Amino acid sequence: MSADEVSHQIFAIIQGLPSGATNDDLRKSIPDVTPALQVEGLNKLLQQGVIEVLKKGEKLIYRAKDPKKSTLPKEADTEEKVVYGIIEEGGNKGIWIRDIRMISNLNMTQLNKILKNLETKKLIKAVKSVNASKKKVYMLYNLEPDRSITGGAWYQDQDFEAEFVDVLNQQCLRFLQMKRETAESKRDGPLALKQMSCCSVKEVHKFISDLGISKVSLDEDDLETILKTVVYDGNAERILMSNDSYVYRAINSPLAPPGLVQMPCGICPVIKNCSNCGEVTPNLCQYMTEWLD
Structure with a gap:
């Protein structure tokens, strides 16, 4: 086989192993390929930039690179490589410019120039954090910012969507109350009433999705966050089940709700x-x- 054919086979093997392939894995998969030809094929893939090499203990692991991931051009200077590497380590939570400066030991003028160059090349991006509106964090261009940075579905351009949260809170409560009213109409006793009036997050998620009141995609974690605000308002209780999951149930509270959903505590x-x-x-x-x- 030619070096190209070997590299294609090696790449197919590496792609089939998400955690990466060792030299032993490659030898077992293509026993007819000589070690020298295997090394040549690996070097070709490394030069093409389609795989990366990691070290785990004494073993080398070859892993396919994410094609969507930003890569630094070969002509990048040393300072750009250092800054890019620091930002890459920050992941989707990003890293503040102050921390980049401390780690890189670069002066502010030089660092600002490097950051601007990397942003122009669309290798990194600056994202404003809801936790500190006057500060920006930097992350790789193709990464989706973590919810702790964007605030998730409850924020639009760093503004807390109080009305949106309030509507979801009311609709979740309405569903819990409907479930309780249905259970009460059965008149099967207090134990059956409690069991039948309990709702899983999955049920509430389906109800809200079917209503179509949200322009953004909400997952079950989002709806559980809203359900917690219903609990904080004193309108529902959260019950731990034997399988470590939680269900929610509307309650008739004699006290007026404190209205925590009107403040950010409920979704803080x-x-x-x-x-x-x-x-x-x-x-x-x-x-x-x-x-x-």
């Missing part, structure tokens, strides 16, 4: 870090303070 991405379990005042919660401003 840092609520888990809140020392007061959401019962905060603006001067205690930086995230809420920025939202109010």
Whole structure:
């Protein structure tokens, strides 16, 4: 076989192994190929930039590169390679320019020039974070920003969509109440009432999807976030099942709801870090303070 034929076979084997192929994997898959021809085929693939080499312990692993992933041109200078590598390490959560500067040890003028060049070549992009509206994070151009950066479905151009969240909150509550009313009409006893009035996130997700009230695609995690706001409002309870999943059930609360959905606590991405379990005042919660401003 020619070197081209060997490289095609090797590439097909590597593509079939998402975690990567070792030299042993290649030898077992193409036993008739000599080690020298195998090395030649691998070098050809590396030169073409379609595979990458990783080291795991004492073994080398060959893995197919993502064709959608940005790649730095060979003619890029050393400083660009350093900055690009730092940004690549930041993944889809990005990295602040201050951190890039500290790691790269470049002066601000030089760093700004490199970042501008990389942005012009569409190798990186700057994304504004909802957690710090005056700061930008940098990430590779083809990456989809993490929800902690964009705020997910609840933000549009960094603005919190309070009305949208409120509508979803009301519709989720309506579905839970409909489920409870149906269960109550059966009159099968308190235990059966509780079981029949419980709703899974999947059921609520289907209900909201069928309504067609959202212009953005919502997944089950999004709807569970909204269901939690219904719980925070005192209109529903969250029940842990034996399989470690949760179901939701409308309740008749004697108290007026606190209206947490009108504030960002209900969908706050840092609520888990809140020392007061959401019962905060603006001067205690930086995230809420920025939202109010």
